[in-house]
Amino acid sequence: MKVFMLGWEFPPFISGGLGTACYGLTKAMSQAGTEIAFVLPTLTDGGSVDYMKILNADGISSSQKTGFTNVRFITVTSPLKPYIFSQRRKFFAKNEKKCSKICSFDSNFSKNEQNYGENIYEQVNKYAEKVSHIADVESFDVVHSHDWMTFPAGVAAAQNSGKPLVVHVHSTEFDRSGENINQTIYDIERYGMYEAQKIVAVSNYTRNMIINRYGVAAEKITVVHNGIENDNHFVPEKAIEKRDKIVLFLGRITFQKGPDYFIAAAKKVLEKISNVKFIMAGDGDMLHRMIEYAAELGIGHKVFFTKFLRGANVEKMYRMADLYVMPSVSEPFGIAPLEAVKNGVPALISKQSGISEILINALKVDFWDVNQMANKITAALKYPPMSQTLRENGRNEMKKFRWEDAAFKINEIYKQILTIAG
Amino acid sequence: MASVCFYFQVHQPYRLREYTVFDSGSDYFDDNKNSQICRKVAEKCYLPANSLMLELIRKYKGQFKISYSITGVLLEQLEMYAPEVLASFQELAQTGCVEFIAETYYHSLSSLYSEQEFMEQIILHKETIERLFGQTPRVFRNTELIYNNYISELIGKIGGFSAIITEGVDRILGHRSPNFVYRPSGDNNMKLLLKNYRLSDDIAFRFSNRDWSEWPLHAPKFAKWVNDVNGCGFVVNLFMDYETFGEHQWESTGIFNFLKHLPQEILKHRDNDFKTPSEAAAAYDDSDVVDVPHTISWADVERDISAWRGNKMQCCALAEIYRLEKTVKETGDDDIINDWRRLQTSDHFYYMCTKWFSDGDVHKYFNPYESPYDSYINFMNVLDNLDTRCRTALYEKQIVNSEKRIQNSEDRIQNVESPVGDGNF
Known part of the structure; x- marks a missing residue:
């Protein structure tokens, strides 16, 4: 089984649970013998012409390398970064009521300001285009996209290659923004969910959200709970002495x-x-x-x-x-x-x-x-x-909470959709 | 000879209301929920089961006999919320075919913590049974059939009991059968009646289980199992929760129908009969001593006390409540003593059990809390308040006493002074 996997963060470059989840999942999948080409956006130097780099697990630190023998990392230069968007939007929603454009920020908000384009929609589409070029030269059985920012890229890769698409929902726009959702992001999410052959939700909570808020048929969504790294982590019995x-x-x-x-x-x-x-x-x-x-x-x-x-x-x-x-x-x-x-x-x-x-x-x-x-x-x-x-x-x-179990379930999903696809 | 000995446990706890650390009232119990549950169980179980029992007793003219142990806390609730249930138990008592068994009034675990409290609760229950049902209990059963040698010693000390009921645990019986009458270790004249847990659980737990190879269970088949005891035992002790009928096993499972036809099927064999526990204890000689150095009960597969003392929260909560005994009793305040005793009901500690937590299971069925942690928090918050009430009450008592003392000394001073004032010069 070869998987063309699209993520947007990976240790050590993480800001949330998504990177941790991608790390644990790909490691377990790799150990179970699944071959993964893991594509992720990197900011790196803004002016770089090479938008793509192929790494043989060199991108991650040596201590993390073990277990990733079946994984190749492909980085694509792109300013995409998940949480920056929602944080800024929240800020603007509260501070400048009229502000509707998400990415028209004042430059002092981020060092990487120049990397952001006119709007997210344009950014994710640009990214999708780059990714679909990579997909053209890669060979794989299934496309697996993690969260909305990579959904258009996943759809493009699946369409170009004629391979089935799995979208993996780690969070929805409603989780990030409550009721004040960003319509563009919502539309991208829904687009990915509708185009996918199968949706993986990280919990029943999320599955219900997808059913109720995105109108997706329940049978299309499978829950795969995340695991944790049970690394025989040593926890000192004695707590640190303190008064309070x-x-x-x-x-x-x-x-x-x-x-x-x-x-x-x-x-x-x-x-x-x-x-x-x-x-x-x-x-x-x-x-x-x-x-x-x-x-x-x-x-x-x-x-x-x-x-x-x-x-x-x-x-x-x-x-x-x-x-x-x-x-x-x-x-x-x-x-x-x-x-x-x-x-x-x-x-x-x-x-x-x-x-x-x-x-x-x-x-x-x-x-x-x-x-x-x-x-x-x-x-x-x-x-x-x-x-x-x-x-x-x-x-x-x-x-x-074993990643091995999650990897097994996901492999079952692949098998199922490949059987249907014939 | 095979005597079928039915004993039904009838109990509902006073469930606590949601009590946070920010609450300070002394209203600990959820009257609304308790009355609702009491009414619901009355409709589904107590009323239809009692009326069936009455019908059977009348039909078989003294040949069908049963026994009950009804906890004090349920009797109180029935008086308040379902007096017609109490009346129907009283009607059953008058038939002469129903025996009432003694236990701790509050369905408590006091036997494991306080000899004094244990005895007081048994006497309280005994008096209540006498008052309500006009008979003096002669058989004792402890909460959840908790039993060990020491408990039999205490029961012997109280006196007036001819037998104790407990579980027929394999590890205490060894090769012996529960279908004989035994005696406790130690020097007393009591007998032990041991639950035949296989046959009891066939009715109480397996009756409606479609995965069970014997499903569906009908009266003739069960009667045959009872007949098989003939020749290798005298009594078949069928001990179970009364709520088995209509509440644990719903009416639709056919449980009432099963019960209805059971006496007829049992009595078909001329060597069979029905006996109450004290009759069974009187009718048969004891065949051996049963030594129980380690505490047993009828709970779970372990049949030990780990359902109530299996984790640190349970042990702590129990230790704390019995640590308060002296203080509570010193206040002499009936409300405080009553609340403290209602908190001793074993159910509160059962809710804190984490043993079967991962599997779901029967513990969940009986548990009004979402998790054992929630039940512990709630219980400890209440107990904390009770502790404060005790200290306040004692403090006030102390003030009153010292005021009295001051008053007395003033009086004395005046008495001394006044003759002086009168001047006998």
């Missing part, structure tokens, strides 16, 4: 992630217990508003902002944390809580997430139910036997 309890928010500080609910809950928790600190690790368009919000509520001295954390700092943060909170307004899957649990931190997750369907040993709450969120945070800090039980059972449960 620590409640951790780790993720982008954007509308989708519900940071405001976290702070509102923090306020309530602090009415009950005082020896607790709330840490918000991450960056995003709502960061400044959250700093102000915490100050406004009079808990500025209890809420700490660390900006984006990497590597050892993330690990250290997990070792300090007593509870991880994911208050997402809409989370298609949510790999982050699994990382927390893997690191021995009990998780409180919003029910509006894919992960809450399958992760049993976690506390769950509706993102809008600040009272319950605060209640459960307080309980987790106040009643240690529960945290212990969550930690022990949670770590055992991690064994069931």
Whole structure:
């Protein structure tokens, strides 16, 4: 089986769960013997004429190379970057009501400003064109596209080659933007979903979203839950010595992630217990508003902002944390809580997430139910036997999130559509 | 001779309302939900089952006999929410063919934590049975058939009981059959009646299971299994939740029809009869001692106490509630004592079980919470409030006492002073 796979981020160049998911999935697929040509956009030097580079897993660091023997990486120069769009749009939607053009930004928003074209539509189409040239010279059995930005490219590659298309939905426009969706992105998403022979959704939550919001027939969509890397990760038993309890928010500080609910809950928790600190690790368009919000509520001295954390700092943060909170307004899957649990931190997750369907040993709450969120945070800090039980059972449960299973299911989907295609 | 001995467990807990750390009221229980469930189970099970039992008892003129253990917490709820159910149990009591068994009033796990509380709850239950049904219980069953040697010792201490009911666990019986009457280890005159879990569970759990090779189960087939005991046993102890009839096994499964035809089929064999537990204990000599050093119960495949003490949350919640015993009782406040006891009902700890969490299973069926963690949080928040109430009550009591003491000393001072004031000069 040869797969022409289109993604838009891959470690170490990641800003969200998509890169992590693509990494885990391609690795497991490769190990199961599937050959993958993984195409991804890179910003690199803006003026470069070579829009395409073929890498034999050289693009990723050597420690990550093992397991990728059947994967070739093809990078295509393009300014496409997923989260920048939604963050900026949110900012503009709130700050300049009349602003309708998404990419007409002031240059101080991004170093890469010059890389953005007139609009997304044009960008993704340009990308599609470049990708279809690559597809012409590649040989493969199936095209697999990850999220909307690569959908037009996937459709083009499938049409040119006459091969079937699978689109993999890791998030939808409604997850990223609530009800204020961008029509262009929505249209691109829907276009990919309709053109695809099969849709992979990362959760039932997302599957329902595709059925209800995009009008796609239910039988066309298969749920394949993400896995995690069970790398016998060593978690030091002893937590870092500290005076206060620590409640951790780790993720982008954007509308989708519900940071405001976290702070509102923090306020309530602090009415009950005082020896607790709330840490918000991450960056995003709502960061400044959250700093102000915490100050406004009079808990500025209890809420700490660390900006984006990497590597050892993330690990250290997990070792300090007593509870991880994911208050997402809409989370298609949510790999982050699994990382927390893997690191021995009990998780409180919003029910509006894919992960809450399958992760049993976690506390769950509706993102809008600040009272319950605060209640459960307080309980987790106040009643240690529960945290212990969550930690022990949670770590055992991690064994069931296997990328091997996801790779197997996806391979079954390929077989199924290839049989139909004859 | 094969005597069929039916005992039905009848119980509903006081379920807690949603109680967050921000709540401070002393109204812990969800009256609305409890009344709804009580009404629902009354309609589906208690009323139709009671009326069928009454019909059968009358039809077989004293040959069909059964026994019940109805918890104090359910009796209270029936009085409030479904008095007609209580009346129909009373009608059954008057037939002389129904025995009422004693247990802890609050369906608690006190036997594992507090000798004092355990005994108080049994006496309370005994008195309630006497008051409502006009008979003194002579047989004891502990919550969820939890049993060990020490528990039999305590029951012996209370006195007045001729037998204890528990589970016929393979590991305590070894090669022996549950179809005989046994006696507890130690020095007392009681007997042990052990549940025949195969035949009991055929009715209680497997009856409607279409994957079961014996499905569908009809009365003649079941009667044949009972007849097979003849020659190798005296009693067939069929112990199960009463809610089996109409609630766990819905009416549409044919469970009522099965029950309706069972006495007739059992009695077809002239060596068979029905006996109540105390009759069975009196009729047959004990054949051996059953030694139970480690606690057993009728729960799950393990038949141990891991359904209530299987994880740290459960152990902590139980330890905390019994740690409060002294404080609670010191307050002398009936409301506090009553709330504390209602919180002891074993169901609260069963909800916290994570053992079968991953598989779903029967635990889920009985669980009003989305997860064991939610049930633990709710319970601990309530317990925390109860703790505060206790301390407040004791503090107030202390103030009243010291005021009294001050008053007394003032009085004394005046008494001393007044003769001086009168001046005897």
